[in-house]
Structure formats: C-alpha cells, structure tokens
Amino acid sequence: MTVSSVSPAEPAPPPSLEVSGLAYAYPDGHQALFGVDLTVGRGERVALLGPNGAGKTTLVLHLNGILTAGAGTVAVAGLPVAKRNLGEIRRRVGIVFQDPDDQLFMPTVREDVAFGPAAAGLRGSELDARVVTALGQVGMSEYADRPPHHLSFGQRRRVAVATVLAMHPEILVLDEPSSNLDPASRRELADILRSLDITVLMVTHDLPYALELCSRAVILSQGVIAADGPTGSLLGDQELMAAHRLELPFGFDPRSVSPGHVAP
Amino acid sequence: MHVPDGFIDVPVSAATGVVAAGAVAVSLRGARRELDERTAPLAGLVAAFIFAVQMLNFPVAAGTSGHLLGGALAAILVGPYTGVLCISVVLLMQGILFADGGLTALGVNITDMAVVTTVVAYALFRGLVKVLPRTRRSVTIASFAAALVSVPAAALAFTALYAVGGTTDVPLGKVLTAMVGVHVLIGIGEAAITALTVGAVIAVRPDLVYGARGLSAPLKLRVGGELVDAAPAAPAPVAARSGASPRTLWATGLVTALVLAGFVSFYASGSPDGLEKVAADHGIDKQTEEHATADSPLADYGVKDISDARISGGLAGVIGVGATVAVGSGIFWTVRRRRTAAGAGTGTVPAGNA
Amino acid sequence: MGAGHAHKLYRHGHSPVHELPPHCKLAAVFCFVIVVVSTPREAVWSFALYGVLLAAVAAVARIPVGFLLRRLLIEIPFVAFALLMPFVVPGHQVRYLGLSLSVPGLWGAWNVLAKGTLGVCASVILASTTELRSLLLGLQRLRLPSLLVQIASFMIRYGDVITDEMRRMSIARRSRGFEARGVRHWGVLAKSAGALFIRSYERGERVHLAMVSRGYAGTMPVIDEVTASRAQWTRAAALPLSALAVCLLGWTL
Numbered sequence: 006m007t008v009s010s011v012s013p014a015e016p017a018p019p020p021s022l023e024v025s026g027l028a029y030a031y032p033d034g035h036q037a038l039f040g041v042d043l044t045v046g047r048g049e050r051v052a053l054l055g056p057n058g059a060g061k062t063t064l065v066l067h068l069n070g071i072l073t074a075g076a077g078t079v080a081v082a083g084l085p086v087a088k089r090n091l092g093e094i095r096r097r098v099g100i101v102f103q104d105p106d107d108q109l110f111m112p113t114v115r116e117d118v119a120f121g122p123a124a125a126g127l128r129g130s131e132l133d134a135r136v137v138t139a140l141g142q143v144g145m146s147e148y149a150d151r152p153p154h155h156l157s158f159g160q161r162r163r164v165a166v167a168t169v170l171a172m173h174p175e176i177l178v179l180d181e182p183s184s185n186l187d188p189a190s191r192r193e194l195a196d197i198l199r200s201l202d203i204t205v206l207m208v209t210h211d212l213p214y215a216l217e218l219c220s221r222a223v224i225l226s227q228g229v230i231a232a233d234g235p236t237g238s239l240l241g242d243q244e245l246m247a248a249h250r251l252e253l254p255f256g257f258d259p260r261s262v263s264p265g266h267v268a269p
Numbered sequence: 270m271h272v273p274d275g276f277i278d279v280p281v282s283a284a285t286g287v288v289a290a291g292a293v294a295v296s297l298r299g300a301r302r303e304l305d306e307r308t309a310p311l312a313g314l315v316a317a318f319i320f321a322v323q324m325l326n327f328p329v330a331a332g333t334s335g336h337l338l339g340g341a342l343a344a345i346l347v348g349p350y351t352g353v354l355c356i357s358v359v360l361l362m363q364g365i366l367f368a369d370g371g372l373t374a375l376g377v378n379i380t381d382m383a384v385v386t387t388v389v390a391y392a393l394f395r396g397l398v399k400v401l402p403r404t405r406r407s408v409t410i411a412s413f414a415a416a417l418v419s420v421p422a423a424a425l426a427f428t429a430l431y432a433v434g435g436t437t438d439v440p441l442g443k444v445l446t447a448m449v450g451v452h453v454l455i456g457i458g459e460a461a462i463t464a465l466t467v468g469a470v471i472a473v474r475p476d477l478v479y480g481a482r483g484l485s486a487p488l489k490l491r492v493g494g495e496l497v498d499a500a501p502a503a504p505a506p507v508a509a510r511s512g513a514s515p516r517t518l519w520a521t522g523l524v525t526a527l528v529l530a531g532f533v534s535f536y537a538s539g540s541p542d543g544l545e546k547v548a549a550d551h552g553i554d555k556q557t558e559e560h561a562t563a564d565s566p567l568a569d570y571g572v573k574d575i576s577d578a579r580i581s582g583g584l585a586g587v588i589g590v591g592a593t594v595a596v597g598s599g600i601f602w603t604v605r606r607r608r609t610a611a612g613a614g615t616g617t618v619p620a621g622n623a
Numbered sequence: 624m625g626a627g628h629a630h631k632l633y634r635h636g637h638s639p640v641h642e643l644p645p646h647c648k649l650a651a652v653f654c655f656v657i658v659v660v661s662t663p664r665e666a667v668w669s670f671a672l673y674g675v676l677l678a679a680v681a682a683v684a685r686i687p688v689g690f691l692l693r694r695l696l697i698e699i700p701f702v703a704f705a706l707l708m709p710f711v712v713p714g715h716q717v718r719y720l721g722l723s724l725s726v727p728g729l730w731g732a733w734n735v736l737a738k739g740t741l742g743v744c745a746s747v748i749l750a751s752t753t754e755l756r757s758l759l760l761g762l763q764r765l766r767l768p769s770l771l772v773q774i775a776s777f778m779i780r781y782g783d784v785i786t787d788e789m790r791r792m793s794i795a796r797r798s799r800g801f802e803a804r805g806v807r808h809w810g811v812l813a814k815s816a817g818a819l820f821i822r823s824y825e826r827g828e829r830v831h832l833a834m835v836s837r838g839y840a841g842t843m844p845v846i847d848e849v850t851a852s853r854a855q856w857t858r859a860a861a862l863p864l865s866a867l868a869v870c871l872l873g874w875t876l
Contacts, residue, residue, distance in 0.1 A: 069836055092838060100836045106784055107829040110310065112756045112776055116846050121837035123844030132846070152756075154783045172837065273701050275660050275738020282660070297770055306841040307831045309770060313777020314785070314827035315820075320778060321785045322816050328803050337816070346820060358774045365649075365758060366632055368746035369697050371739065372656045436664075437731025443711055461806075462813050469817025477824055 019083035021047045021176045021204035022068065026077030028228075029063060037063040039228035040077065045176065047082075050198075050205040052215035052236055055225035056250035061208045064225065065178055068206075069098040082175045096125050099169030100178045105161035109153035114145065114164050117153060121172040139171035140164075143197050159190025163197065176204040183211045212240055212253050224249050271363065272378055272427070274371030281434025286376030292384045293357050299350030308351075315347050316355040320362075327462055335458045340386030340423070341394075341416035342463045346470065348479035349391040356383035377430055385426040390419035394480050408481045409468045416463035420456035424448040634751045639858070640684035641752045644851040645761025647859035652749045654863035658870045659741045664734040666873030670741065676865055677744050684752045694747040698739055705739075708732040755779055760849045773843055777830070785823055792818065 022045040030036040037060040045051050055061050066072040067079055070086045079086040081097045102108045111117035118136045127135060140146045143163040153161055162182070169177060182198070183191050195218055198205060209215050215222055215236055222236040226249040232239055239245065240259035246252065253259065277285075300308050319339040327335050339359075343352035357379050363369040370378045394415035401407035428445045435444075471478050640648075662669050681691060712728030753761070759779070763772045792815045796803075803812055831839075851859075 066832075071832060071835060092840075095836055095838050098836075100833075102829070102833055102836075104829070106781075107826060108833045110777065110780060110830045110834060112759070112780055119846045120834075120839075120844065123846050124838035124840070128845070153780075168837065271700075273698060273735070273739035274656050274742030275735055276701070279657070279661055293771065294768075297768060301770070306835075306839065307828070309773035309843075310777055310830040310834065311824065311827040313774045314781055314823045314830065316774055316778035317781040317785045318820055318823035320782050321789050321823075322819065324786065325789060325812060325816060326803075327809055327812055328805055347824075354771070354774060358771065358778055361771075362775060362778065365746065365762075366750050366755070367697060368694065368743040368750065371660075371742040372653055372746060373660050373742070436734050437708055437712060438727065439708060439712055439731070461809055462816070465810055465813030466816045466820070469814040470820055473817070474821050474824075477821060 018047045019080075020044050021049070021082055022206065023080045023083075024064075024067075024077070027064070027067060027074050027079060028076040029060075029067065029072060030075055037228055038067075038075075041225070041228070041230055043223060043230055043233075045204060045206055047175075047204055048202070049221060050207070050219040052219040052222040053206055053208045053225055054210075054212070054215060054222055054239075054249075054251060059225045059249075060228045061225055062180065065100060065180060065208060068176075068178055069095050069100060092125070096121070096172050097175040098178060099172055099174030099176070101162075101165050101169050101180060101182065103180045103184060105158070105165040106153070108165040108168060109161060112152055113149070114140070114151055114153055114156070115149040117164065118149075118168050118171045121168060125172065135171045135173075139167040142170055142201065143167045144193070157190075159186050159193065162186065162190070162194060166194070166197065170201070170203075174203070176206060177201070179205065179207045179209075181209055181211070182207060183209065183214045212251065212259075213257055216240055216259055224251070271360075271370030272374040272381070274373050276371070276436060277374060277377050277430060278434045278436050279373070281430060282373050282376055284376075284434075285380045285430065289357070289376040289379035289384065292353060293379070296350040296353040296357075300348075300354055303348065303350060311347075312351050312354050312358075315343065315351065316358045319343055319355055319359050322466075323359075327458065335455065337462050337466075338382070338386070338420065338455075338459055340382060341390035341412070341419040341459065342466060344387040344391040344419075345394055345412050345415065345463070345467055345480040346478055349387050351479075352387040352391070353383050356387060377427075381423050381426050381430065386419040386423045389422040390415040391480070393418055398480065405468070405471050405475070405481075408471055408478070409464045412467040412480075413460045413464035415460075417456045417460035420459050421449050421452045424452035632750045633754055634686060634690070636685055636752070638684045638752070640680060640748070643859050644764075644849050644855055645753050645757040646764040646849060647761075647851050647855055648749055648753055649758070649761045649765060651859040651862050652745045655745055655866050656742045658863055658866040659745075660738055662738075662870045662873045664730055664737070666876065667733075669869045669873035670737045672869045673741050673866060674744075676862060676869075677741065677748065680862060681744075681748055684748060686748060686751055690751070691744065691747055694751075695740065695743055698743050701735065701739055705732040705735040708735070757849065760847055764849050769843060781823075781826065781830075784826070785819065788822055789815070789819055 022043065024041050024043040027038055027041040028036070029038040041060075041064060053061060053064070063072065067074055067086070068081070070079075070088075070091050073088075074086075081094055084090055084093060084097070086094050109117045111120055115136055118139050119132055122132055122135045136149070137146065140149055143166050145160060145163050145167060148156060148160065148164070153164065156164065166177075166179075166182075179198075182194060186194065191214070195214070198207075198218055205219070207215065207219060219236050222232075222234070222239050223230050224232040224239065224245070231249060232242075232245055237259050240253060297308075300312060304311055319342075322337050322342070323339060325336060327337070340352070340356055343355050346352075347355065360370060360378050360383060361375065364372055364375050364378070394411045397411035397414055398407060401411060425445075425448075428441065428448050431439075431444060432441050467478060467480075471481055475481060659670075659673055662673075681688075708731045709724040709728035710722075712725045712731055714725045714727040716723050716725050717729075718724070750758075756776075759772055759776050762775070763769060796811065796815070801808075801811060803809075
C-alpha cells in the first residue's frame with residue numbers, strides 16, 4: 006500500500022472523509038465540538054489523538070450520522086451525511102466500537118458478520134461469500150459458528166473488525182483498537198490492519214500503536230483539530246504533546262521507530 | 270410458581286394462552302411506541318438482567334436464601350409494557366430451555382407472573398407516587414408497596430385460575446390460604462429488595478427509572494423555593510399537607526395490622542394441621558435436595574417457597590389486611606385529592622396518564 | 624445465564640432427533656404435550672405408553688437416563704404440592720399405612736405428577752437435542768412475533784455477559800471482606816442489583832448504537848432460513864401422532 010498523505014488535494018477520487026466546520030452541542034447544552042476540519046484521503050491511515058473529553062467519540066458518532074451536526078458538514082467519499090443518505094453512509098463508514106461485546110450482538114460469529122450486509126439487502130451465496138472473506142481477512146474463519154462470548158477478548162476484537170469489513174466500507178473507524186489487548190493480540194491486530202487496503206481512522210490513546218500504524222496523526226483538543234502532521238514529528242514535539250495532555254510511555258522514543266516500519 | 274403441564278385443564282390453559290398472547294401483543298405495541306427501534310436491544314438486555322438477578326441470592330437466615338421474581342422491579346424500572354415483554358420472554362425461555370413451567374401452561378404462567386404482577390405492581394406504584402409527596406423516598410416506598418402486593422396478587426390470580434380450571438377439586442379455601450400465605454412472605458422479601466434496588470438506581474441514574482419519570486424536574490423547581498413551605502406551586506403542597514396526617518395514620522395502621530395478623534396467625538397455627546405439617550416436611554426436603562444440586566442452572570428455583578409452614582400457612586390474613594388497607598386508602602386519597610384540587614380551584618388537570 | 628448454561632442443556636450429537644429442523648421439533652413437542660394433557664387420568668396405561676414413546680425418542684437421541692432424571696428435579700416444588708393432595712382433598716377416604724388418604728386426591732396427585740413429568744421430559748429432550756440458536760429460529764419460523772424473538776435472542780446473547788458482570792461484582796465485594804449473611808446485607812446486594820441494571824440498560828443503548836451503525840432500522844435482516852422437508856415433518860409428527868392414537872384409545876376404552 007502506498008501512503009499519499011503529501012498530496013491530499015488530488016482531484017480524481019473524492020477523499021474518503023471530509024469534515025468541515027463541524028460543531029456540536031449535546032441536548033443538555035454541553036458543547037463538545039467547536040469547528041472541526043479534517044480531510045482523510047483515500048487509502049490513508051490516520052490516527053486521531055486527544056486527551057479524555059476532547060470530543061473524539063462525539064466526532065466519531067458524527068461520521069455515520071448517529072449524531073447530527075449542529076453546524077458544518079461531513080461527507081464520506083463525496084456523499085454528504087444527511088438523513089436521506091443514512092443507509093448508504095452507514096454502509097460506507099465502518100465503526101468498530103471499543104467494547105466488542107457491544108458490537109457482537111448476534112448469537113454466532115457468522116450471523117454477526119452477516120448482519121451488516123444482510124441489513125443492506127444481501128442474501129444467499131453472495132452473503133456467505135462476504136462473511137467468509139471478512140472472517141478470512143481477520144484470520145477467524147474457523148470460529149464462524151461459535152457464539153461470540155466463547156472467544157477471547159482479542160478474538161472478539163478481530164471479529165468486530167470483520168463485522169465491519171463485511172460491509173465493504175469506504176473508511177474503517179476504530180475506537181481504541183488496542184485497549185485491553187495483550188501484546189500478542191495487539192500485534193496480530195496491527196498486522197491485520199496493515200494488510201487491509203482501506204482508509205483507516207484510528208481513535209486512540211495508544212501513541213506507540215498510532216506511530217506503528219499511521220503515518221499521519223491529528224490531535225483533537227477542546228473540540229478542534231489542534232495539530233495535523235506526520236505521526237513521528239507530532240509525537241516528537243514535546244511542547245505540543247504536553248499542551249494536549251498526551252504522554253508517551255516511559256522510555257519510549259518516537260525517533261527510535263524507523264519510518265520503514267510503517268508501510269511494509 | 271411455574272405451573273407445569275396438567276395442572277390446569279385444557280380449556281382454561283387455552284383461554285389464558287389467548288389472554289397472554291393479547292397482553293404480549295399490546296405490550297409489543299406499547300413498548301415499540303416508547304422505545305421505537307431500541308425495543309429489541311433494550312428489552313432484551315433488561316430480560317437478561319431479570320434472568321441474572323433471579324439468580325442473585327439474598328440470604329434470609331442461616332442457610333436459607335431467596336431471590337427476586339422481578340415483575341414489580343421490571344415494571345417500575347422500564348414501565349409496564351416493556352416489563353410484561355421482558356418477563357414473558359424470560360418465562361418462555363425458562364419453559365423451553367429449562368422445562369421450568371409446562372409448555373401448555375405457558376399461557377397460565379405468563380398471565381399470572383408476567384401480566385398480573387407487572388400490571389398490579391405498576392398500577393399501585395403509580396397510584397402511590399401520585400398520592401405521596403414528590404420525593405425519591407416516596408418512590409422507594411411506592412416500590413415497596415407495589416412489590417409487596419404484586420406477589421400475593423399473582424398467587425391470588427393463580428388460585429382464581431385454579432378455581433376455574435384446576436384438574437383436582439382441592440378445597441379452594443385451603444389453596445388460597447396456602448398460596449397467598451406463602452406468597453405474602455415472599456412478597457415481603459421481594460418488596461424489600463425491589464425497593465432497595467429501585468432506590469439504588471434512582472440515586473445514580475434517576476432518568477432510567479421509568480416509574481419516576483417527571484419526578485426530577487419538578488423536584489429541582491421546588492428546591493429553589495424550599496424555604497417557603499406555601500410555595501406558589503399550589504397543587505403539590507396542598508396534596509402533601511392534606512396527606513401528612515392520614516399518611517402516618519395509614520402507615521401505623523398497616524404496620525399494626527401486619528404485625529397483629531402475623532402474631533395471631535403464628536400462634537393460631539402453633540399446632541399445625543396435616544396440610545401445614547406435610548408442607549413443612551416437604552418444604553425442608555425440597556430445600557436439602559436443592560442444595561445438593563446447587564450448581565444446576567435452576568438450583569434456586571423453589572427456594573423462594575418458604576420452608577417453615579408454621580409461619581407461612583398462618584400468615585394468609587396478612588396480605589388481605591395489607592392489600593385492603595393499601596387499595597382502600599389509595600382510592601380514598603385519590604378521590605380526596607381530586608376533591609381538594611377541584612375545591613382549591615387551581616384547575617389542575619387530573620393526570621390520567623398512568 | 625441463558626447461553627452460559629446452554630452448553631449444559633444442549634447435548635451435542637448427530638442423532639436423527641438432533642437433525643430434525645427446530646420448528647418441527649417444537650411443534651411436535653407442543654402437540655405431544657397437548658395430547659398428554661387431554662388424556663383422561665383414569666387411563667393409567669396410556670401414560671405408561673407415553674412414557675415408552677418418550678423413552679424411545681430419548682434412546683434414539685442418545686440421551687442418558689441420568690441426565691434426563693437430573694433435569695426432572697425442576698418439578699420438585701409441584702411434586703410437593705401433588706403429595707399434599709391426598710391429604711387435603713375431600714371425598715371418599717382410604718386407609719393406607721395408617722394414613723387416611725382421599726381417593727379424588729390420589730387421582731389428582733397422579734394426574735399432576737404423570738402429566739407434569741411427561742411434559743418436563745418432552746421439554747428436556749427438546750432442549751438437549753436442539754441448539755439454542757436453532758430454537759430461536761424455530762420459534763421465528765412458527766410465527767412468533769419477530770420482535771419477541773429478537774428480545775429472546777438478545778437475552779440469550781447477553782445473559783452470560785451480565786451474569787459475568789454480576790459475578791465480578793460479587794468477587795469485588797468479597798475481596799473487600801463482605802460476605803452476605805442475612806437480611807441486614809440486602810442493602811448492599813440490592814445496590815449491586817441496581818448497578819447491574821444500570822450497566823445492562825446502558826449496554827442496551829450501546830448495542831443499539833452498534834446495530835444502527837451497521838444499518839439496523841427496526842427489523843432483523845433474514846440471515847438463516849430453516850426449512851423442513853415433508854419427510855422431516857413426517858418423522859417429527861410420529862411422536863404426537865402415536866400419542867394421539869394412545870389418547871383416543873384412552874378415551875374410548
């Protein structure tokens with residue numbers, strides 16, 4: 006896969022995600038977003054960093070129209086997020102939630118992966134093919150008929166990714182993908198994400214993971230995008246990091262990770 | 270109280286099946302109206318919660334324990350429609366998966382345990398919440414009363430069904446005594462736990478308690494004018510003041526009646542007759558058996574039935590007293606409150622949206 | 624609990640009974656129980672025949688007797704009730720071992736015990752030869768309202784998750800030296816129950832969010848269709864039909 010973050014204004018394909026001037030206040034009056042501008046080009050992997058309460062989850066819920074923008078617009082591959090497009094938008098934006106138990110609500114893995122495509126109208130062998138492919142992509146094919154709660158946490162997270170991949174989304178949005186994973190599952194998931202030829206927006210606190218997987222990072226702080234640039238240089242900017250309550254793990258030096266590691 | 274096959278005759282089973290189906294259909298529509306497309310996940314999770322909480326053992330005394338039935342709790346927490354749905358689904362699954370309750374008796378079981386408990390509990394709860402001052406404590410008290418009455422009400426309904434369609438002519442008086450008596454005791458435990466649980470939820474997420482909707486907003490309004498007792502918000506204080514002395518009266522009366530009935534019946538049954546003695550023996554037998562199979566999924570089932578028949582058999586009167594006092598004073602208050610409200614000329618619309 | 628105990632309730636196997644479509648089995652068991660309940664209690668021998676029929680099905684399904692018997696324990700509360708009947712029902716009395724028993728009471732007890740036990744046996748055979756998931760599909764196929772089936776499947780899916788949360792809370796309580804011993808500890812347990820409700824409800828909301836994110840709009844997409852051939856229906860009907868024959872004999876003889 007090629008990383009083309011240098012030229013986001015390419016005319017040919019519309020960017021996978023285009024957020025502009027997005028502001029939002031919750032019904033109780035608490036305002037979470039104050040004008041977010043973010044463009045993610047097709048095929049990019051972008052890390053969305055930010056301290057607790059920065060509005061990350063609120064932003065994510067706007068991407069597939071669960072929350073409706075108070076001001077500003079969101080477009081996915083050129084299609085604006087609006088009531089009339091919701092079905093298509095939700096197919097295009099695949100959100101993997103933090104707790105796989107919330108995401109895997111069907112009695113078996115297979116049915117869970119089939120849920121999205123089936124809701125979009127797929128039936129029969131076409132549906133089966135989708136399920137098989139998606140489970141293959143995350144290496145969980147042999148677990149198709151197991152109930153989700155019989156899987157380990159890492160396996161459940163992988164199945165959660167598959168449920169979204171089965172919908173052939175334009176962009177994969179991961180909410181804290183590495184949380185609660187042991188190092189091996191963490192690495193396995195990273196391998197899977199790297200192998201996918203798909204746009205990824207990764208919301209995370211896990212800075213080394215962001216550096217490992219995403220060449221570009223943005224910092225969401227106090228409801229706006231406070232910084233946007235190559236992940237390595239953002240993480241290396243100690244002043245910027247401290248200003249937004251972001252801390253690297255003890256002993257971790259972002260310069261020690263070779264950029265070649267990012268795009269295999 | 271899960272009725273097995275062959276306990277109630279076929280016509281009555283079929284009739285209750287129709288009643289149950291109707292009630293479930295109405296609840297499906299009602300729940301859909303309230304929860305919209307969230308019905309399935311929310312009702313499903315609440316059903317799972319009821320299922321789980323039925324396994325939570327509440328120790329009573331050395332070695333014995335009981336557990337929640339959950340009808341009143343479900344009604345108060347998620348409303349009568351969703352409540353009926355959740356309990357019905359739990360009963361359906363218990364019947365099919367665990368053979369707990371006969372398949373042909375599903376109608377009887379749903380009518381009795383899902384519909385009667387939920388509806389009785391919710392009606393009484395709403396009535397009390399309206400009559401009592403608008404505080405969280407009132408919600409807890411109302412939950413206690415609702416749960417207390419709901420369990421014997423189900424026993425009463427069961428007895429009525431048995432009277433119509435029982436396959437054997439057991440003397441009804443005795444069935445009634447045994448059923449209602451035992452279930453008054455269960456009801457007391459149910460009431461305490463329900464009230465405590467509702468109280469715990471209301472302390473953290475009052476918005477999640479269906480039965481207490483609309484309680485928090487006016488509460489805040491009144492906090493503003495707390496110092497002045499005769500606040501401009503006329504209707505509520507009027508109701509509260511007029512209710513104050515009868516309320517104590519009512520409470521004292523109920524407690525006295527319960528205690529009296531309890532004592533009298535305890536001693537009255539000091540020399541147990543055949544029924545009670547056997548009940549005691551078998552109750553104890555049952556308990557030991559149940560402990561032996563403690564890890565089986567439904568080990569708890571039936572532990573709720575009281576082992577000491579000397580207490581249980583005799584306590585039949587308690588609920589009669591309790592229910593009559595509660596219902597009677599409920600009606601008395603509603604009528605009286607309406608009258609005062611009308612007399613005061615404040616033009617309050619009698620809230621009929623229970 | 625639900626799914627957590629599902630593997631204990633269900634016995635994996637490939638017998639002809641396992642292989643029948645779930646809705647056929649559900650219908651067969653339901654019809655069988657109706658037939659049993661409609662049989663006059665005086666036809667004692669017919670209940671023995673029903674027992675034989677069920678034993679045959681259990682044998683074909685390779686369900687061990689011990690397993691079946693253990694599951695029968697669920698009946699015990701009503702066995703106690705049935706055992707009371709000979710003592711409390713008025714009517715002609717007989718003396719046996721020094722006890723005075725009423726004849727209608729004995730008949731009543733027999734009626735409840737025989738029919739109840741057969742009903743439980745039939746349900747146990749159904750549950751131990753049919754996977755939870757297929758049972759739900761079967762119910763759906765039998766035209767149980769889809770919303771009800773959805774609620775049931777969510778209950779089963781999350782029964783385990785919630786029971787687990789409950790267990791963790793209990794461990795947390797005990798780790799801090801709390802042991803529920805009596806009524807005065809109800810407050811603490813009820814607080815746990817309250818917290819459990821809040822967690823369950825909030826999880827319900829999150830699950831809904833996840834569903835909506837994948838295109839849910841109120842109806843469950845059809846993923847699995849269970850179908851039954853005529854031969855399968857015939858095989859499933861064998862049990863209730865032979866029971867019906869026994870029942871008719873019971874009425875006429």
